[in-house]
Amino acid sequence: MRIENGLISVKFGGTSLSSAELITKVALCIKEFWDSGKAVIATVSAMGHETDRLLDLVKAVGSTDPREADRVLSTGEEVSAGLLAMALQAIGVPAKSYNACQLGLIATGQHGDGRFVKLKNPDLVRSFADQHVVVVTGFQGHCEETGDLIIMGRGSSDETSVVASAACGAEACYIYTDVDGVYAIDPRLVPNARRFDTIGYAEMLLLAYNGVGVLMDRCVGTAQKFGVTIKVLLSPSMGTSTGGSTVCFIKGDINNIEEDTSPIRGLAVMKNVGVVNISNVPNRRGQAAKIFKEITPNIVESNQGLGRTKASISMLVAEDSLSVVADQARKVKGVRVTSLGNLIKLTLVDQSMVNRSGALRRASACLSEVNVEFISSAQQLIVVAIKNEGDNLKKAATALAEEFDLVAN
Structure with a gap:
């Protein structure tokens, strides 16, 4: 047979x-x-x-x-x-x-x-x-x-x-x-x-x-x-x-636990995203949840900053959901909402979850050197969003790949 x-x-x-x-x-x-x-x-x-x-x-x-x-x-x-x-x-x-x-x-x-x-x-x-x-x-x-x-x-x-x-x-x-x-x-x-x-x-x-x-x-x-x-x-x-x-499945080498000296393993690119920034959110229990309740299915990535009395939320969303998310956020009384479309999300994939703040600083400095402005960031996944215009993506991808050793030797 x-x-x-x-x-x-x-x-x-x-x-x-x-x-x-x-x-x-x-x-x-x-x-x-x-x-x-x-x-x-x-x-x-x-x-x-x-x-x-x-x-x-x-x-x-x-x-x-x-x-x-x-x-x-x-x-x-x-x-x-x-x-x-x-x-x-x-x-x-x-x-x-x-x-x-x-x-x-x-x-x-x-x-x-x-x-x-x-x-x-x-x-x-x-x-x-x-x-x-x-x-x-x-x-x-x-x-x-x-x-x-x-x-x-x-x-x-x-x-x-x-x-x-x-x-x-x-x-x-x-x-x-x-x-x-x-x-x-x-x-x-x-x-x-x-x-x-x-x-x-x-x-x-x-x-x-x-x-x-x-x-x-x-x-x-x-x-x-x-x-x-x-x-x-x-x-x-x-x-x-x-x-x-x-x-x-890859089994690690117990005799070389620290073998991987480069925690950044890849750069993922996602086009057609936008950012929604929500500020002046009352820093009280349930306020952020009220915003996220209706829009969670549309969120690509989010980042939240907390102050003593007010909070801010920044969300990357699929571009075709941008207006829906912004309109839903505006239903919460007193918050300020701004949005921007035509962005590209760049994610530095870090399996070890080590020193992400340092990696984000390196990424922003690297983009600055090639004159690419980043619009939004999220440290949890080392995410930056850049404008989808001209050769921004090519310049950003090349610069980040070289900075984080993602090119062939």
Whole structure:
């Protein structure tokens, strides 16, 4: 039986599948695993910018029905899965495509933001994989109670692949993307960025949560929970990988406890944020809670300063929520509210949580040297926000990467 030779889980994103030619390249990559005797489960995203196109169509018809929106959005992955299965068949590899309902990828939660519960019958999926490449639609789950498809949120195809890996006992989960691994900072901003050969789950989770888009944070959390090794590689549609990065459990060296002398491990970038500054908040129990109660889901990061009688709150929020958050804050009597949009959040990821105030001082001095003004900061995560104008991001990223040793030697 093929499954006895090992099972591999692979995932390909939309950029890798944006044309028939690129889909054929992906099929040839999968064929190498198949020809080596391995069973393969392949998870796919929608082609190119297809999800954005479908979202625009949903908005254009004017409906606000989340169930029907999920039905429309799920079609992008259905197309990719069918095309990849046909491309594999065309080169002599048996393959069939399946959606979340057919494979029993059970999910719960709200439409548009579901959460995986389980893979209902992993033995059945393994039996399929023993006979042919199983091509799975990412981004979607199946609600048993209603029978509906539920969209799992942006980036969730990564998690689909990890869930399939964990449930079916895959050797590893190969996630192919448009960069060759996990970098301390986006190599498209800083070409000589340092790449991690291996990186632990905890560090990867911090990077993903704060905006490093190579992996979804829920995907990393699920991999950590079930011990799934993730290999992040350059997609064959983009070129040839030189090794990529492995995300896994890393055991420390008890004979070298102080081995890591550079606590700053990466710089995460998040665009399209704004800042809301709230001052003159009465320093009394419940006042800050009153403000946060209505706006917490929209907050990216917050910082609070306390005086003897008054407090101030500064919040980074998603830019499309900026006016909503500011308006909600103004409902609290007596506070002063200002807001500014078109910002970029830069987070220095520090797993050791050591000397954050010193790092923030270094970051502000570093930005000053390249004439980039920072608008807001939060010491808890060493966060700065800068204006999204001109070459600010490029200058800031390069300066911070050099200051905190995030470039290759």
